[in-house]
Amino acid sequence: MENELLFTKTHEWIKWLNEEKTEAYIGLSKYATENLGDIVYVNIDKENVEKGEQLGDIESVKAVSDLFSPFTGLVSQVNEKVLxxxxLINVQPEDFWICKIVDIKDSEELFTKEEYDKLEKE
Amino acid sequence: MGLCMSKNTPMYEDHIRLGAKIVEFAGYKLPIQYSSLIKEHLAVRNDVGVFDISHMGEILIEGECRKFVNYLICNDVTNLKIGKMKYSPMLNEEGGIVDDLLVYALNEKQFLLIVNGANIAKDLQWIIDHKKYRVHISDLSDSYAQIAIQGPHSKQHLLELLKEEDLPSKYYSFKENVEILNHKLLISKNGYTGEDGYELFGDGDSIKEVFNYLVDHGVSPCGLGCRDTLRIEAGMPLYGHEMSDEISPLDTSLEMFTKLDKLKFIGKDALKNKNKVRVGLKNLDGGIIREDMPIYDGFEKVGCTTSGTFLPYLNGSYAMAIIRRKVALPGTQLRVKIRDKCTTVEIVELPFYKREK
Incomplete structure (x- = not known):
C-alpha cells in the first residue's frame, strides 16, 4: 500500500486508507495553508460529494477558501481536533487530516509530491 | 501614461529580511504579515509591536492655518493647543467624508495633517481647491517615513532610546526634535490599535535605524494584517470601510468629532442624520463575517457590514456595520448573509475590546 501523500491541483492532499482505494483522508497542502495564513474556521457541510464539488470552507483571518472534494464518495468523518x-493545520498541514471520505467511486487527477511541487511553481 | 509603480518604504529590505509577505497598499509595497497575523496581533495586546506606516500622508498647512483647518474639517481646532493633536473627518459639500485625518498643531503658523496613504492625491487636490485665507499648502509625504510602536510595553522600549522627559506624556500630544540614535524625530502619543503607543516621524534613514533597533531589541515587527484586526477589535473606523464620500460622519457614529455648533465648515449645511448608526456585531454561529455582507431583521434588509474578521484577542468572529437606528439596540439579534448561508449575530457595544487602564 502506498503511504505517501498525493495532491490535487486545487491544493488538497489525500492519503489512501485501504488497498482498494475506497477510503481516504483529505487535508490541505502546505502551499495552500501558507497562502491562507492563520486558519480560524473549518466548515465541512456535505455528506455525499461528487469529485470537484465543494466540500466546505476553510477560513483564515484574512480570507476564505473553498475545499474541493477530489472524490465522488461519502464524507464519513470530520477531524474533531481540527474543528x-x-x-493545527497551519502548524503541521500534512499531519492533520480534515475529513475522511469512504465509498470512493471516482477521483480527480492526483499528483505525487514531486509533480505537485512543479505544478505550484507554474 | 498608466504606468503605476508602487514605491518601497525605507524599511522594505528589512521587511524582506524579516520574512514578511508583501502586498501593495496605497502605492507602497508593505508587509501584510511576517510569521503569523495572530501572533503579531497578540504581541501588540500583550507586549509590544512596531509597524511601518510610511504610506501615511503628511500635508503641511502654513500661515493662517488654524482658521483654514477649522473650515476644512468638522471637528473644532479653535482651542487646540500647540503640541496637541486632534482627530477629525474632512467633509465634502454633500456631508460625505473626503478622508479622516489627524491635525498636529506644530505652532501658530504651521499645522500638519496626517492623512490616509490611499487618499493623499485626492486630499491634496481637495484642500487646494478649497483654499481660503492666507495659507501655503505643501505635500511632505515623500520626505517623511513613519513607524508606530504599540502595546503595553511600548514606553519601556522607547526609554532605552530616550529620556522620559522627551516622551509626550499625554494621549494625543507630541514632541518635536526629540533626539533618538542621533536623529531628530517627531514623537506623538497615539495609535490605531486600542493600546498605549507612539508614532514616530522623520526622514527615511532615521526611521529605518530606529525600526531596526526596536526589532533587534525584542519588539515584534507587525504587518498591515494585524493593524486591521487590532483596529477592528478596538472599534476604530477605517476610510473606505466605515467612511466614504457617500457616508456622513453622523451615519457612522462620529458625532463626537462633528461640531455642529461651529460657525462654518465644509459640508455642515448638508449634514443630516439619515437614521443610521454604526454598531458592533458578534457572530453567534459558525463562519467568519467579512465586509459588505447584508444584514436582515426578519426579511427586511436593515444594513450592511463595513468590516469583519476573526478577532484574535477575543477569539471570535465580529464585524462593524452601518444599520438602521430603529433596530440598533445592544442585545438585538439579526441575521447576516455569509455567501449562501445565514448566520445569527447579536448587536454589541463598540469597542469590542477596551484595554484596562
Whole structure:
C-alpha cells in the first residue's frame, strides 16, 4: 500500500486508507495553508460529494477558501481536533487530516509530491 | 501614461529580511504579515509591536492655518493647543467624508495633517481647491517615513532610546526634535490599535535605524494584517470601510468629532442624520463575517457590514456595520448573509475590546 501523500491541483492532499482505494483522508497542502495564513474556521457541510464539488470552507483571518472534494464518495468523518483547533493545520498541514471520505467511486487527477511541487511553481 | 509603480518604504529590505509577505497598499509595497497575523496581533495586546506606516500622508498647512483647518474639517481646532493633536473627518459639500485625518498643531503658523496613504492625491487636490485665507499648502509625504510602536510595553522600549522627559506624556500630544540614535524625530502619543503607543516621524534613514533597533531589541515587527484586526477589535473606523464620500460622519457614529455648533465648515449645511448608526456585531454561529455582507431583521434588509474578521484577542468572529437606528439596540439579534448561508449575530457595544487602564 502506498503511504505517501498525493495532491490535487486545487491544493488538497489525500492519503489512501485501504488497498482498494475506497477510503481516504483529505487535508490541505502546505502551499495552500501558507497562502491562507492563520486558519480560524473549518466548515465541512456535505455528506455525499461528487469529485470537484465543494466540500466546505476553510477560513483564515484574512480570507476564505473553498475545499474541493477530489472524490465522488461519502464524507464519513470530520477531524474533531481540527474543528476545535483549526490552527493545527497551519502548524503541521500534512499531519492533520480534515475529513475522511469512504465509498470512493471516482477521483480527480492526483499528483505525487514531486509533480505537485512543479505544478505550484507554474 | 498608466504606468503605476508602487514605491518601497525605507524599511522594505528589512521587511524582506524579516520574512514578511508583501502586498501593495496605497502605492507602497508593505508587509501584510511576517510569521503569523495572530501572533503579531497578540504581541501588540500583550507586549509590544512596531509597524511601518510610511504610506501615511503628511500635508503641511502654513500661515493662517488654524482658521483654514477649522473650515476644512468638522471637528473644532479653535482651542487646540500647540503640541496637541486632534482627530477629525474632512467633509465634502454633500456631508460625505473626503478622508479622516489627524491635525498636529506644530505652532501658530504651521499645522500638519496626517492623512490616509490611499487618499493623499485626492486630499491634496481637495484642500487646494478649497483654499481660503492666507495659507501655503505643501505635500511632505515623500520626505517623511513613519513607524508606530504599540502595546503595553511600548514606553519601556522607547526609554532605552530616550529620556522620559522627551516622551509626550499625554494621549494625543507630541514632541518635536526629540533626539533618538542621533536623529531628530517627531514623537506623538497615539495609535490605531486600542493600546498605549507612539508614532514616530522623520526622514527615511532615521526611521529605518530606529525600526531596526526596536526589532533587534525584542519588539515584534507587525504587518498591515494585524493593524486591521487590532483596529477592528478596538472599534476604530477605517476610510473606505466605515467612511466614504457617500457616508456622513453622523451615519457612522462620529458625532463626537462633528461640531455642529461651529460657525462654518465644509459640508455642515448638508449634514443630516439619515437614521443610521454604526454598531458592533458578534457572530453567534459558525463562519467568519467579512465586509459588505447584508444584514436582515426578519426579511427586511436593515444594513450592511463595513468590516469583519476573526478577532484574535477575543477569539471570535465580529464585524462593524452601518444599520438602521430603529433596530440598533445592544442585545438585538439579526441575521447576516455569509455567501449562501445565514448566520445569527447579536448587536454589541463598540469597542469590542477596551484595554484596562
Amino acid at each position: 476545535n483547533n483549526p490552527g
